[in-house]
Amino acid sequence: MSQRPNAEVVERIEDIQGDDDLRCGYKRMGAQLELQGYQINPKKVYRLMKQGGLLLKRFRSERGPYVTHRCARPDKPLTLLEMDIKMFWVEEYRRYAYVLTIIDTFTRVGLHWSVGYSMKWTAVRSAWEAVIEDHLQPADMLAKGFDIEVRSDNGPQFLATRLREFFAENHLCQVYTHPYTPQENGHVESFHAIIGLALRHDTFWTLEQLEIRLTIFYEKYNNSRVHSAVAMLPPSLFWDIWKEGKVTARKNKRGKLIFKLTVPRYLINSPLKLEAGLRSKGHKKEKQLPQSAPQANAGKQQNPTPAVC
Known part of the structure; x- marks a missing residue:
């Protein structure tokens, strides 16, 4: 090494x-x-x-007793999904834009997001049509007999009768959180804290600028940002490793799943x-002096070994 x-x-x-x-x-x-x-x-x-x-710096906040009931406890991907809306200020029309996010609570993957100056039930339905087409149908969840629960707060766009009918037609069980209990929708609320922290220094002059910034963030969140709740892996990578059977799970005293990798990261x-390898090669090329003759070992491939620090 x-x-x-x-x-x-x-x-x-x-x-x-x-x-x-x-x-x-x-x-x-x-x-x-x-x-x-x-x-x-x-x-x-x-x-x-x-x-x-x-x-x-460590942020310490006063906390009350932990919730022991009504918390999401999925045991497999795509069985419990949460959605919520977060607002970001846009200078163009000096008003808030609404960002809808749908996440899988088991893997923490952001399945879909959309943004606009309004977020009506029709926009929510369009987002779920994309989730069904891109995730639920390929996983064949209905044929496998899995019950899929959709959690949301009591926002007017989520309470719309036609949206509830849409969920029923697609065999999705929509449930609402109790008033003043954000912990019942805790995974997406935690996600909103993460995105709020990441974008806190950004100023958005147009809706297009916000959309571009969100595209970058969601890609990094799913594929690059390590998440402590899923074995210290990016959510998308954790999902792939879970499918390969390289993750074990156990429940702690509160019923929360604790994941552990069976292989080193x-x-x-x-x-x-x-x-990282591409960056390292580029860094070495910048420091390397021009050579007058080719090296004797050029062209030979070596087996990659992990770097020991």
């Missing part, structure tokens, strides 16, 4: 911390580095981040590893 200098590791950490969509604490940073091909101890990640002033074929 090849030894990598600390300066290179710190440079990778700085790249991640410089991206509002990927910024994280030292635990998720360790998982992020492992997915890029590094084999590194969490304590060393913490030390390097502390020395470089890269640790995040640095051995997972992740798109993040490919991206």
